[in-house]
Amino acid sequence: MHALANPLRFQKLTDAILPWVAWPTAVLAPIAFYWALVIAPADYQQGEAYRIIFVHVPAAWMASFAYLAMAAASFVALVWRHPVAEVSARAIAPIGAVFTAIALFTGALWGKPMWGTWWVWDARLTSVLILFFLYLGYMALHDAFEDPARGARAASILALVGAVNLPIIRFSVDWWSTLHQPATILRADGPAMDPSMLYPLLLMILVAKLYMLTVMILRIRLQLTERKIANLRLAAEGRAEA
Amino acid sequence: MTDALLALVRRDLRLAWRSPAETLLGVVFFLVALALFPLGVGASPDILARIGAGVIWVLALLAVLLTLDRLFQHDHEDGSLDLLLLAPLPLELAVLGKCAVHWLTSGLLLVVASPVLALLMNLPPDAFWALPLALLLGTPSLTLIGAIGAALLLGSRRGAVLTALLVLPLYIPVLIFGVAAVDGVVLGLGAKAPFLILGAIQLAAMALAPWAIAAALRLASE
Numbered sequence: 001m002h003a004l005a006n007p008l009r010f011q012k013l014t015d016a017i018l019p020w021v022a023w024p025t026a027v028l029a030p031i032a033f034y035w036a037l038v039i040a041p042a043d044y045q046q047g048e049a050y051r052i053i054f055v056h057v058p059a060a061w062m063a064s065f066a067y068l069a070m071a072a073a074s075f076v077a078l079v080w081r082h083p084v085a086e087v088s089a090r091a092i093a094p095i096g097a098v099f100t101a102i103a104l105f106t107g108a109l110w111g112k113p114m115w116g117t118w119w120v121w122d123a124r125l126t127s128v129l130i131l132f133f134l135y136l137g138y139m140a141l142h143d144a145f146e147d148p149a150r151g152a153r154a155a156s157i158l159a160l161v162g163a164v165n166l167p168i169i170r171f172s173v174d175w176w177s178t179l180h181q182p183a184t185i186l187r188a189d190g191p192a193m194d195p196s197m198l199y200p201l202l203l204m205i206l207v208a209k210l211y212m213l214t215v216m217i218l219r220i221r222l223q224l225t226e227r228k229i230a231n232l233r234l235a236a237e238g239r240a241e242a
Numbered sequence: 243m244t245d246a247l248l249a250l251v252r253r254d255l256r257l258a259w260r261s262p263a264e265t266l267l268g269v270v271f272f273l274v275a276l277a278l279f280p281l282g283v284g285a286s287p288d289i290l291a292r293i294g295a296g297v298i299w300v301l302a303l304l305a306v307l308l309t310l311d312r313l314f315q316h317d318h319e320d321g322s323l324d325l326l327l328l329a330p331l332p333l334e335l336a337v338l339g340k341c342a343v344h345w346l347t348s349g350l351l352l353v354v355a356s357p358v359l360a361l362l363m364n365l366p367p368d369a370f371w372a373l374p375l376a377l378l379l380g381t382p383s384l385t386l387i388g389a390i391g392a393a394l395l396l397g398s399r400r401g402a403v404l405t406a407l408l409v410l411p412l413y414i415p416v417l418i419f420g421v422a423a424v425d426g427v428v429l430g431l432g433a434k435a436p437f438l439i440l441g442a443i444q445l446a447a448m449a450l451a452p453w454a455i456a457a458a459l460r461l462a463s464e
Contacts, residue, residue, distance in 0.1 A: 137404075144398040144404055157457055
């Protein structure tokens with residue numbers, strides 16, 4: 001892991017990884033969408049509207065996965081003062097926030113025909129809304145200081161504090177009897193879903209994950225480059241003064 | 243170690259005692275803001291009794307939020323925070339002491355004032371013990387969780403607004419179980435579980451929050 005602390009080595013490593021996540025995203029995404037939205041059969045109860053889950057479930061999974069990645073990167077940044085980890089956490093935050101927003105939005109779209117309401121204050125929905133606020137708070141805190149290093153470390157502490165929300169999201173559907181249905185895929189007795197719908201859903205999740213990795217790598221590299229430019233500019237100014 | 247902690251607690255209590263206007267700010271806000279609700283939603287006793295517990299809890303959250311800046315702000319400005327960091331007393335313990343004083347001068351006042359508010363909101367008789375008890379269990383968590391936000395934002399550009407953004411989402415569980423406890427008693431649904439959960443949140447906050455607060459304070463004085 002310490003080998004990764006060197007931005008140059010990180011750049012080389014991601015040069016190697018990037019095509020392996022970017023190309024599959026580009027190729028698999030159309031297949032997954034076509035399979036999910038056209039080939040997969042309509043639900044006997046919910047009709048065509050159930051197809052929203054093919055976007056909703058991957059987005060919701062990525063929303064909490066991104067937070068987990070952000071919290072882990074923050075932990076590494078705090079403990080080992082790992083520069084790339086710090087940049088990574090900041091780079092993941094907007095991705096996670098957008099996935100959370102998509103999950104909330106598609107959930108509302110699905111809730112209107114199925115539950116008869118756009119929004120209910122049940123435990124799952126509320127805890128995901130808190131997750132969204134945590135992302136916003138993280139980004140706001142990160143940029144709230146004159147000294148960027150101070151903001152980065154303060155935001156890392158907040159990311160770790162907010163991690164208590166993750167198990168609450170995961171188990172909210174089991175601990176409280178909520179309107180949101182309990183886990184369908186990850187359960188002890190196997191997925192409670194017909195394979196004709198399960199496989200396109202799993203493919204959509206895979207695509208979401210690959211897409212996230214691609215964007216994540218690109219954003220981290222962007223931030224590293226931005227830092228480098230800022231440093232070069234400072235150095236140039238220093239030389240001009242001297 | 244105990245001597246140092248007691249000295250710190252005594253100092254903070256004395257400071258709070260000598261600026262009563264600042265200390266009472268939270269509880270005055272609590273009362274004034276409550277007066278807006280009967281005027282806003284209509285003074286029908288039934289409506290007030292139904293929304294009373296929730297309104298009082300939300301105002302308690304906001305009242306504590308208002309008082310958070312006095313936890314570390316003055317100490318940060320006059321440099322005594324740096325001395326606290328250098329002192330042999332473990333910072334986590336010192337933080338716990340400061341939070342205890344903050345609770346005594348904010349949360350506890352809300353607990354004491356809450357029966358009056360319950361009266362104003364026309365809550366049923368059972369609420370007169372359930373509401374203070376729920377606040378007694380819940381407000382220490384509010385101080386501890388809020389202190390994390392206050393410490394993280396020491397010396398930032400837009401402190402006050404950001405504190406609300408960081409802290410209020412983390413307050414939501416306390417609010418949910420606080421209202422559930424009062425409603426459970428008032429409506430006769432049984433309130434043991436929410437009371438226990440409020441207690442559990444408080445214990446967890448007491449055990450974990452000082453570490454985060456201390457880390458944030460060390461960061462602020464770097």
